[in-house]
Amino acid sequence: MVRAMEKYIRTGVKATPFCPGCGHGILMNSILRALDELNMDMKKMLFVSGIGCAAWIPSPHFNGDTLHTLHGRALAFATGAKLYNPDLCVMVISGDGDLSSIGGNHLIHAARRNLDLKVVCANNMIYGMTGGQVASTTPKGFKSSTTGEGNPHRPFDLCKLVAAAGATYVARYSVTQPLALIQALKKAIRHVGFSFIEVLSPCPTQFGRRNLMDRPEEMIQDLLRRCISEEEAEGLAEKELSEKIITGEFEP
Amino acid sequence: MISRWIKSPFPKGVYYFSGNEAAAEGAIAAGCRFYAGYPITPSSEIMERMAVRLKEVGGIFIQMEDEIASISAIIGASWAGAKAMTATSGPGFSLMQESIGYAAFTETPCVIIDVQRAGPCTGQATRVGSGDIMQAKWGSHGDYQVIALSPWSVQEMYDLTLRGFNLSERYRVPTLVMSDEAIGHLRENLSIHSKVEIWDRKKKRGRPPFGTEEEGGVPPMPAFGEGERLLVTGSTHDAFGFRKTDDPEVHSRLVDRINQKILRNRTEITETEDYYLEDSERAMIAYGFTARTSLYVVHQLRKEGRKIGMLRLKTLWPFPEEAVTTLGKRVKKVIVPEMNLGQVAGEVKKFCACEVISLHQTNGEVIGPETIMEMLKKI
Numbered sequence: 099m100v101r102a103m104e105k106y107i108r109t110g111v112k113a114t115p116f117c118p119g120c121g122h123g124i125l126m127n128s129i130l131r132a133l134d135e136l137n138m139d140m141k142k143m144l145f146v147s148g149i150g151c152a153a154w155i156p157s158p159h160f161n162g163d164t165l166h167t168l169h170g171r172a173l174a175f176a177t178g179a180k181l182y183n184p185d186l187c188v189m190v191i192s193g194d195g196d197l198s199s200i201g202g203n204h205l206i207h208a209a210r211r212n213l214d215l216k217v218v219c220a221n222n223m224i225y226g227m228t229g230g231q232v233a234s235t236t237p238k239g240f241k242s243s244t245t246g247e248g249n250p251h252r253p254f255d256l257c258k259l260v261a262a263a264g265a266t267y268v269a270r271y272s273v274t275q276p277l278a279l280i281q282a283l284k285k286a287i288r289h290v291g292f293s294f295i296e297v298l299s300p301c302p303t304q305f306g307r308r309n310l311m312d313r314p315e316e317m318i319q320d321l322l323r324r325c326i327s328e329e330e331a332e333g334l335a336e337k338e339l340s341e342k343i344i345t346g347e348f349e350p
Numbered sequence: 351m352i353s354r355w356i357k358s359p360f361p362k363g364v365y366y367f368s369g370n371e372a373a374a375e376g377a378i379a380a381g382c383r384f385y386a387g388y389p390i391t392p393s394s395e396i397m398e399r400m401a402v403r404l405k406e407v408g409g410i411f412i413q414m415e416d417e418i419a420s421i422s423a424i425i426g427a428s429w430a431g432a433k434a435m436t437a438t439s440g441p442g443f444s445l446m447q448e449s450i451g452y453a454a455f456t457e458t459p460c461v462i463i464d465v466q467r468a469g470p471c472t473g474q475a476t477r478v479g480s481g482d483i484m485q486a487k488w489g490s491h492g493d494y495q496v497i498a499l500s501p502w503s504v505q506e507m508y509d510l511t512l513r514g515f516n517l518s519e520r521y522r523v524p525t526l527v528m529s530d531e532a533i534g535h536l537r538e539n540l541s542i543h544s545k546v547e548i549w550d551r552k553k554k555r556g557r558p559p560f561g562t563e564e565e566g567g568v569p570p571m572p573a574f575g576e577g578e579r580l581l582v583t584g585s586t587h588d589a590f591g592f593r594k595t596d597d598p599e600v601h602s603r604l605v606d607r608i609n610q611k612i613l614r615n616r617t618e619i620t621e622t623e624d625y626y627l628e629d630s631e632r633a634m635i636a637y638g639f640t641a642r643t644s645l646y647v648v649h650q651l652r653k654e655g656r657k658i659g660m661l662r663l664k665t666l667w668p669f670p671e672e673a674v675t676t677l678g679k680r681v682k683k684v685i686v687p688e689m690n691l692g693q694v695a696g697e698v699k700k701f702c703a704c705e706v707i708s709l710h711q712t713n714g715e716v717i718g719p720e721t722i723m724e725m726l727k728k729i
């Protein structure tokens with residue numbers, strides 16, 4: 099963590115627990131930069147997370163109020179806190195497994211209510227913390243500790259899912275696009291309503307090593323190659339498109 | 351820490367209320383200003399009344415997508431400073447267990463009303479049962495304590511829900527009101543007094559919210575947004591909330607404290623009522639609706655000159671060990687009638703030196719006086 103962001107880090111917290119090459123640290127930095135650029139008052143920030151590596155991004159690191167909850171339930175806890183104290187700026191930061199699998203029902207209902215929650219989904223396409231099992235976001239054909247032959251199922255398109263459910267700000271960026279990501283985070287924070295940012299975050303330890311990308315830079319290169327904008331996607335043939343990840347803003 | 355008296359938010363008077371309506375009123379009187387719930391028979395009237403009443407008193411009501419979301423939302427609201435509640439019945443109570451453990455481990459005040467119905471599973475949705483008593487104690491994983499109260503009348507649906515909030519705030523513990531279909535849907539008189547005694551969680555700036563040097567003590571609890579930069583986690587944590595997931599010392603100290611703060615204060619928390627116990631040779635131990643039938647039977651047998659009495663448990667957890675132990679020394683036989691296969695009878699056996707007989711019925715109906723008479727004749 100660079101010095102400039104130190105004032106947002108809880109006293110007593112030292113190194114982060116993330117593995118080498120994990121994207122969650124870049125995401126952490128991006129969130130703090132967005133808060134800093136907007137001059138947000140950390141005393142009015144509440145960060146809610148579920149269970150997983152991503153859920154450790156705010157807890158214990160951020161020096162606002164942090165609520166580290168149960169696996170999948172972050173949005174339900176956040177709903178209670180935000181409804182009772184609307185002055186709080188409530189940001190939910192959690193993993194793809196947490197928010198979209200075990201917590202999938204809460205996700206679509208929170209989006210439907212369009213309550214003012216800022217949701218950041220750190221998507222590493224895998225259950226990182228528990229050892230790399232297949233997730234609802236693992237692309238078809240990719241290997242995990244429970245799909246040795248390759249995932250037979252299709253993944254969720256999380257942005258389409260929450261947009262269809264009623265989210266009013268929806269964006270997807272990769273940690274390899276930090277500047278765009280910070281802009282999106284700032285928009286989500288300023289937006290009044292349910293905002294959802296899916297952030298692609300590499301997990302070389304659990305995802306990469308089973309899919310021929312065990313070195314951190316290989317995963318970064320892969321994301322750089324695959325992440326394209328909607329405009330760039332337009333001219334592409336279906337086959338080419340199938341391995342790309344469309345990034346950008348989808349709602350409003 | 352002290353209580354305060356406030357004017358009752360509902361006008362003083364005598365009302366003809368259902369148990370479920372009375373519970374909602376007890377919650378409002380206690381200062382409950384947040385409710386999250388999900389429909390389930392036979393508890394839904396609590397939610398429906400809370401939706402109306404919270405609007406009137408300026409609180410927040412939300413119908414969530416399921417019971418897991420409901421209990422999780424009230425825990426979130428509680429940390430934002432609310433006195434918060436949800437109500438449910440068996441299947442919903444099962445879904446809530448993981449979050450009840452979270453509330454116990456993070457010392458979050460909140461109230462859960464379980465209007466029990468005939469289980470297991472979906473069972474008989476409109477019929478009565480007391481099958482959730484052990485689940486109330488052991489439903490979530492790990493060693494923890496809750497407080498569980500057992501109302502036997504419409505009046506107590508009000509009184510014990512109110513008391514449930516007060517205990518929950520004092521001890522920072524999830525408190526369960528273990529009602530049942532018969533009490534929830536019963537209509538009878540409810541007296542509301544002009545003043546209500548209220549307890550609030552204590553606050554102290556800068557103090558650790560998850561630790562205290564006091565044996566059996568309860569740490570202060572600030573709310574989100576007060577500038578305390580709270581660190582709340584359901585993982586093992588030190589006094590300031592820092593995760594300590596491989597420190598045996600921190601873990602055992604925390605588990606010990608959240609248990610001891612309830613067990614050490616057991617005599618403060620538990621309430622029982624004695625009926626004719628001075629000269630009884632036999633005694634019934636009963637709770638909830640069954641205590642009404644049992645008392646009726648006791649009255650009848652007393653008229654015939656039989657030396658029988660009753661101990662009514664108003665608190666189920668922590669278990670009123672002292673009262674039950676004393677009774678077990680005083681009488682020759684203890685009879686425990688209940689609408690399950692002997693959940694409380696098993697507990698009574700742990701503390702009674704005398705013979706303990708479990709009278710149980712699990713047919714979705716309240717135990718009638720004839721049934722108890724019949725059963726008593728056999729022994």
Ligand SMILES: Cc1ncc(C[n+]2csc(CCOP(=O)(O)OP(=O)(O)O)c2C)c(N)n1
Binds near residue numbers: 149228
């Ligand atoms: C009810 C419950 N089921 C399972 C688990 C085990 N568990 C802990 S973290 C996790 C997966 C987290 O994956 P994700 O949300 O994608 O976060 P990541 O670790 O990948 O950042 C699981 C399944 C749990 N803690 N609770």
Ligand SMILES: [Mg+2]
Binds near residue numbers: 193195221223225
């Ligand atoms: Mg993940």
